[in-house]
Amino acid sequence: MSILNEKLLFLFSLIYICLIITITLAQPNLVYKRCKNTENYTINSAYQRNLDTTLSTLPTTNSGLGFFNFSTGEGSNTANSFALCRGDVNPDECSRCLNDSIVNLRKLCPNQKEAMAFYHKCFLQYSNNNLLNSRYPDQFNGALRPLMDELRGVAAAGDQLLKFATGNRTGPGFVRIYALLQCSPYLTEQQCSECLEDEVSKIGIHGNGKIGGKIVLATCYLRFEIYPFFNQSTRAAPQQPAGMIDSIFL
Ligand SMILES: *[C@@H]1O[C@H](CO)[C@@H](O)[C@H](O)[C@H]1NC(C)=O
Ligand SMILES: *[C@@H]1O[C@H](CO)[C@@H](O)[C@H](O)[C@H]1NC(C)=O
Ligand SMILES: *[C@@H]1O[C@H](CO)[C@@H](O)[C@H](O)[C@H]1NC(C)=O
Ligand SMILES: *[C@@H]1O[C@H](CO)[C@@H](O)[C@H](O)[C@H]1NC(C)=O
Numbered sequence: 001m002s003i004l005n006e007k008l009l010f011l012f013s014l015i016y017i018c019l020i021i022t023i024t025l026a027q028p029n030l031v032y033k034r035c036k037n038t039e040n041y042t043i044n045s046a047y048q049r050n051l052d053t054t055l056s057t058l059p060t061t062n063s064g065l066g067f068f069n070f071s072t073g074e075g076s077n078t079a080n081s082f083a084l085c086r087g088d089v090n091p092d093e094c095s096r097c098l099n100d101s102i103v104n105l106r107k108l109c110p111n112q113k114e115a116m117a118f119y120h121k122c123f124l125q126y127s128n129n130n131l132l133n134s135r136y137p138d139q140f141n142g143a144l145r146p147l148m149d150e151l152r153g154v155a156a157a158g159d160q161l162l163k164f165a166t167g168n169r170t171g172p173g174f175v176r177i178y179a180l181l182q183c184s185p186y187l188t189e190q191q192c193s194e195c196l197e198d199e200v201s202k203i204g205i206h207g208n209g210k211i212g213g214k215i216v217l218a219t220c221y222l223r224f225e226i227y228p229f230f231n232q233s234t235r236a237a238p239q240q241p242a243g244m245i246d247s248i249f250l
């Protein structure tokens with residue numbers, strides 16, 4: 001019944017790697033950047049050291065599907081980071097874009113604790129704040145709700161062996177939202193639909209703008225994330241109707 005938020009784990013202490021060396025090599029295609037000017041760090045501060053460690057480790061945390069996250073430190077000096085590659089970018093380009101964007105964004109926002117940038121092929125953000133809540137809850141929910149409604153219909157219409165649906169939609173920026181919905185197959189279509197509707201409505205209450213969550217009732221299951229977490233070759237939902245959503249905040 002509860003939404004279990006994925007939490008950043010604070011792991012490892014790692015050797016500081018000087019990123020400056022590669023500055024001259026880094027020219028990713030910048031689409032949009034934002035440096036948050038209200039909080040700056042000072043040179044050699046604990047935050048800077050945590051950020052250095054975080055960003056040197058981030059590229060090694062690929063989920064396998066172009067989603068990265070890593071955090072270092074504790075309390076207000078925690079440096080959180082996360083990155084995403086566009087869904088159609090191959091792993092090698094993804095890795096290159098992320099490596100270059102790290103160098104590029106730190107140059108663009110040299111002393112800000114929080115910064116984000118969209119490049120043509122990847123997105124990077126770091127902050128002393130938790131990044132796992134969406135900064136764009138309206139756009140996020142604007143994409144999530146129709147995706148849930150569509151998948152709920154597909155899952156409910158399943159047969160007596162399988163009531164299951166997966167799908168994805170474009171969310172804020174080029175973030176994609178992935179969702180998986182499933183009912184116990186012995187439920188009727190209507191029972192399945194109602195059970196899932198109950199869960200979807202709980203996202204609204206507890207999870208506004210959350211970048212991911214899971215809800216489990218006894219007879220149905222729902223999960224959504226901003227990275228693919230299910231096997232793409234399993235039975236998928238039908239093509240999304242064109243033009244239904246595409247909330248871009250840029
Ligand atoms: C942080 O640094 C930027 C320049 O790098 C400056 O424009 C901004 O005013 C500073 N913010 C604070 C709160 O000192
Ligand atoms: C972020 O990374 C940690 C491991 O460092 C992992 O346990 C956690 O689930 C990740 N968060 C998301 C949203 O994937
Ligand atoms: C990106 O950086 C990671 C480690 O920081 C490295 O393992 C990887 O080879 C780099 N990728 C590219 C394409 O240079
Ligand atoms: C995904 O599903 C296909 C077909 O069922 C299977 O062959 C493949 O091994 C699965 N991949 C993973 C990563 O589970």
Ligand SMILES: *[C@@H]1O[C@H](CO)[C@@H](O)[C@H](O)[C@H]1NC(C)=O
Pocket residue numbers: 087167168169228232237238239240
């Ligand atoms: C997203 O969904 C579409 C169908 O709506 C599907 O063709 C595509 O493979 C999915 N992409 C990913 C990365 O899951």
